[in-house]
Structure formats: C-alpha cells, structure tokens
Amino acid sequence: MSGSWSSKAPVSVSGSKVASEIARVANQLGIPSGVAELALSLMSRVSQRLVRGFRLADRIVAFLYLASELSGRRWSRYELVGVCNAVGASPGTVRRIVKVARWSLGLSARGTDAEPIVRRVVSELGLPSEVGDRAADVVRWLRVNGLTSGRNPYGVVAGVVYLVARDMGLDVNQADVARAAGVSTVTLRARARELSELMQR
Numbered sequence: 001m002s003g004s005w006s007s008k009a010p011v012s013v014s015g016s017k018v019a020s021e022i023a024r025v026a027n028q029l030g031i032p033s034g035v036a037e038l039a040l041s042l043m044s045r046v047s048q049r050l051v052r053g054f055r056l057a058d059r060i061v062a063f064l065y066l067a068s069e070l071s072g073r074r075w076s077r078y079e080l081v082g083v084c085n086a087v088g089a090s091p092g093t094v095r096r097i098v099k100v101a102r103w104s105l106g107l108s109a110r111g112t113d114a115e116p117i118v119r120r121v122v123s124e125l126g127l128p129s130e131v132g133d134r135a136a137d138v139v140r141w142l143r144v145n146g147l148t149s150g151r152n153p154y155g156v157v158a159g160v161v162y163l164v165a166r167d168m169g170l171d172v173n174q175a176d177v178a179r180a181a182g183v184s185t186v187t188l189r190a191r192a193r194e195l196s197e198l199m200q201r
Contacts, residue, residue, distance in 0.1 A: 039067035062097035159191030
C-alpha cells in the first residue's frame, strides 16, 4: 500500500485521487462498480468540512459501506472489520464517518429513506411541493414492493421526480433533474424507462 493511503495523518487529496482510490479499493474487495460510483457521489455531497479531519482510508471505507447499504447490501460487523483490516482503516472511525454522512445527507439510520432526497431535489429545482408529495408516495410504493433494492437511491429519485413533474405538465429537462440529484442523465433515463414500464403494467 502507498504511504498516503496507510498514513495515520489526515490527507488532503484531489477529487481525481479520491475517485481512483475508491475504484481501486472497490476492485480489490470485489465491490460492484455501481456501488463505487455511488460512494463517490455520496462523498461529493457531504460537506468536506465535516470529514476533512479523517484519513482517506477511513473516508473511503465509510462511503463504500454507506453506498453498499443504500444499494441493498448491508455489511455485517465482521465484514466491516475485515474490510478495514484489508485497507488499513479503523472500524470505529468508519462508523463515526457513516453517522456524520447520514446526518449530512438526511438519511435514516438504516439508509433506506429516500424522502429527504426527494424533498431536496424538488427544492433545488424550484418545483411545487405537490411534486415532492407525489414523488415521495411513488418512492415509498417502490420500496415497499422491493423495487428499489440494488439501485442507486439518487437515480431512483431522479427518475421519479422527472416522471412525476412531466406527468403534472411541468417543463423540466433531464439534465437539470440529473444535476440536482447528483447522477448522470444516462442513469436518470434508465430509471425513468424502468418506472414507465412498471406504471404501464
């Protein structure tokens, strides 16, 4: 392992360095690339002021842990310890970072509540609160029926908000919604297509 990775001192690194390290660690541990991409997205959405004092290894494991949880695959305590041992992170520190990240992102302790994400996206887009209400209902229905498992919650929210807004006759474009949700337009289109097919059944 490189010195910057295993160093006990907090490290200031560029976004490209973080992205490459997340991809490398995910590959080393057999974590799907989609989870790694979600981890990077989550990390970019949390104020760096809240996590800058932590080592890079701890931050990366924390956000991979949270991304895995949001994707429907929660690590056991023993798995977390094993991952930390593999990359030189501290389980206790990782748990603290996860707690901070959940609070910053407005996620529930179990990491499954997408409603705060819906409200934030709708607010950032300047859409009526009715869009948020309907979108939150759709997201809840999807979750109850097991249709969000394994999917990036931000991508699901993006697709739902886009379809609901269009259904209400509002002029929204995919690029704006994707940007507000922190996902690519490709992800938004994929989720929107899946949701449209579900609604037609």
